[in-house]
Amino acid sequence: ELDVRGAHLGPHTxxxxxxxxxxxxxxxxxxxxxxxxxxxxxxxxDLVGDSAGASVKVSIIPSRRS
Structure with a gap:
């Protein structure tokens, strides 16, 4: 089972x-x-959790192939 969660800053932004x-x-x-x-x-x-700070915004794209 997978729970997908997101964040929303507001419709006026x-x-x-x-x-x-x-x-x-x-x-x-x-x-x-x-x-x-x-x-x-x-x-x-792992990249997001890396304390070296090599990432700013990391996206996971469901349809993208590696």
Whole structure:
């Protein structure tokens, strides 16, 4: 059995976030540092838990193949 949990900051933050993305104000390549396939989730979790701080935002993409 798998429980999937997420976080939500609020519906009113989306317009501001979209404007920042469109204006390229945010350095997304520096923020979204790692992506992993679902089957590599343990590697992703290990990276997030690494105290060396090599990651900023780690994503697990269900349809991505390694």
């Amino acid at each position: 989306w317009p501001a976030a979209i404007k920042l993305l469109e204006s390229e104000t945010l350095p997304m390549s520096e923020i979204c540092t790692h992506q992993f396939a679902l089957e590599d989730f343990q590697q992703a979790l």
